[in-house]
């Protein structure tokens with residue numbers, strides 16, 4: 377008997393709407409949807425939610441990483457089980473990256489997939505977590521269980537940023553700078569000269585991310601460019617037991633991963649301009665060990681992101697035994 381090939385395709389598109397005031401409109405347009413929201417959001421946003429959405433359609437979720445857990449997922453699933461959910465019941469996730477990740481994961485598996493709308497409320501979630509379809513909860517390691525499940529709609533309202541702390545704004549800018557320097561010299565220059573308003577910056581960053589994930593949703597190739605600063609940044613984060621924010625570690629990681637002095641100087645000036653960089657000490661040997669531990673489960677090589685010039689980076693496969701040549705000592709950073 378001949379082999380049989382089953383060709384399966386699923387059309388996936390995300391409609392991203394960027395509009396200051398979009399939250400108010402979404403409360404009306406998605407009145408009948410099921411809203412899952414971060415209960416720690418500033419009270420004005422919670423008040424608006426409560427005034428527009430039926431309490432039976434509201435599921436409050438704890439803030440931050442604790443929600444991205446089996447317990448957090450079970451809380452959501454138990455609430456969904458108690459409701460009259462059909463496969464066409466839309467779920468709206470309102471919150472930062474942690475909320476977007478767990479709500480998206482729940483939506484991806486409940487009834488094998490519910491329509492998903494995300495309304496990110498942090499800059500990081502606007503430019504990164506809400507676009508590109510990665511969903512996750514943390515188990516024995518961060519983001520260990522998850523799926524690829526892009527939202528149908530992402531609604532960006534920069535009004536949410538008015539209540540965000542400077543540290544959280546810097547976390548978002550760290551990711552924006554990462555995308556600009558690796559992919560777009562014009563956006564980098566615009567950031568350096570403060571030439572764009574925040575909606576334009578968010579829009580351009582999302583376009584850069586969209587161009588990457590359209591080519592490589594499941595992280596097999598070009599999407600790894602988005603890991604610039606993350607190989608070393610993540611190791612730094614783990615080494616310090618998550619005492620420093622992800623964005624701050626990624627900022628240090630980006631500087632560690634650039635060898636060329638003028639390029640490093642320009643990147644550092646940009647990170648300083650958006651208050652993303654603050655030194656985090658490290659022992660080079662311990663950092664190398666941590667990177668190797670992170671990679672232990674896969675292979676003996678690592679995909680290094682080589683920033684050739686502003687606006688252009690390339691993927692390079694390096695053997696782990698050569699890694700020491702690529703990473704500076706803290707004193708050299």
Ligand SMILES: NC(=O)c1ccc[n+]([C@@H]2O[C@H](COP(=O)([O-])OP(=O)(O)OC[C@H]3O[C@@H](n4cnc5c(N)ncnc54)[C@H](O)[C@@H]3O)[C@@H](O)[C@H]2O)c1
Pocket residue numbers: 414416417418439440441444471472473474475476477497498499500501504505506507508509510511512519536537539540541544547
């Ligand atoms: N899926 C992806 O592609 C992707 C990409 C990047 C990051 N992430 C994930 O995103 C998470 C980090 O996201 P985050 O930085 O948004 O953190 P977060 O979701 O933990 O939110 C941070 C804090 O900000 C508060 N907050 C949210 N919006 C606010 C607002 N408008 N005003 C004031 N406070 C507000 C929250 O209550 C919370 O305490 C991590 O879990 C990370 O793994 C996912």
